[in-house]
Amino acid sequence: MEERIQKILSRHGIASRRQAEAMIAAGRVAVNGVAAHLGDTADAEQDEITLDGHPISQAPPKCYLMLHKPAGLVSATEDPKQPTVLELLPDHLKRVGLFPAGRLDKDTEGLLLLTNDGVLAHRLLAPRRHVDKTYFVQVEGQLDETDVEAFSTGMTLGDGLVCMPAGLEVLGQPDTAIVTLREGKYHQIKRMLASRGKPVRYLKRLTMGPLKLDPALKRGEWRPLTEEEMAALRLAAGV
Numbered sequence: 001m002e003e004r005i006q007k008i009l010s011r012h013g014i015a016s017r018r019q020a021e022a023m024i025a026a027g028r029v030a031v032n033g034v035a036a037h038l039g040d041t042a043d044a045e046q047d048e049i050t051l052d053g054h055p056i057s058q059a060p061p062k063c064y065l066m067l068h069k070p071a072g073l074v075s076a077t078e079d080p081k082q083p084t085v086l087e088l089l090p091d092h093l094k095r096v097g098l099f100p101a102g103r104l105d106k107d108t109e110g111l112l113l114l115t116n117d118g119v120l121a122h123r124l125l126a127p128r129r130h131v132d133k134t135y136f137v138q139v140e141g142q143l144d145e146t147d148v149e150a151f152s153t154g155m156t157l158g159d160g161l162v163c164m165p166a167g168l169e170v171l172g173q174p175d176t177a178i179v180t181l182r183e184g185k186y187h188q189i190k191r192m193l194a195s196r197g198k199p200v201r202y203l204k205r206l207t208m209g210p211l212k213l214d215p216a217l218k219r220g221e222w223r224p225l226t227e228e229e230m231a232a233l234r235l236a237a238g239v
Helices: 005-011 017-025 118-125 145-153 188-195 227-237
Strands: 002-004 029-031 041-043 049-051 064-069 109-115 133-139 167-170 176-181 200-208 222-224
Touching: 002 005, 005 017, 005 029, 005 041, 005 049, 017 029, 017 118, 064 227, 109 118, 118 227, 133 188, 145 167, 176 188, 188 200
Parallel strands: 109 200
Antiparallel strands: 002 041, 029 049, 064 109, 064 222, 133 176, 133 200, 167 176
16 A cells, blocks of 8 residues: 555654655655655555665664764754764764754754654654753843743744743853753744843753763763663653
């Protein structure tokens, strides 16, 4: 029986349908040796469907890496003009379909999860799961209680962006704080703080749900997740 290729990939637990569509659009999926296109259908029983050259029945084992992202790299699998975070990995890990689970801006540092488990990544990023992410931020100017209150009640920015209530904990220096988000809209922290007249000078992600940036990892370094970290992530994602 023929069905949409993204549905087949999702049913095999390789990716969510939206992520599968992105894989197809990027030319990573082929049917009987021919690159697939969005809208194509196939028969999973009769056709050979491959992802990055691997039959989906023989897809690479699931891989989960913690990366301390440095500034200057984009959170993408490929980019025609700029270096990506995957360039920090050895060649054998570049061939197993890893992608960033969520993005950090080019000039933002800190925790980034790299995986080829599309289902887990989709669950972690789904707004309805409310997986908290925390960031260290340094701003121009001084943060005060009015900023804390604005974050805690939720904000609607001048460009129309509606932000859920978020945490803002001012640290010992009034230009530094810990921000806690339950969503991840484009440049959200920068836009929220800019609307308060306190533009961001430095931003670093510290946690993603139960996953904490390993202090032993220097910028640009990575390591596999431990069994304990994986168990906690699966619990947070509900898988």
